[in-house]
Amino acid sequence: MLSLRMPPDLIAELNKWRESQDVPPQRTAVIIQALKDFLTKRKSGRKQ
Secondary structure (H helix, E strand, O other): OOOOOOOHHHHHHHHHHHHOOOOOOOHHHHHHHHHHHHHHHHHOOOOO
């Protein structure tokens, strides 16, 4: 398990995106997927 702190504005943006989905995903699932996407792109040599 990992705990992390996020700035309130980033949490609000994340929640706004989640609420716009037909079936809002869990916050943890969104963060995990975003991190996986970032690491995959980084591994393939593409910069963000």
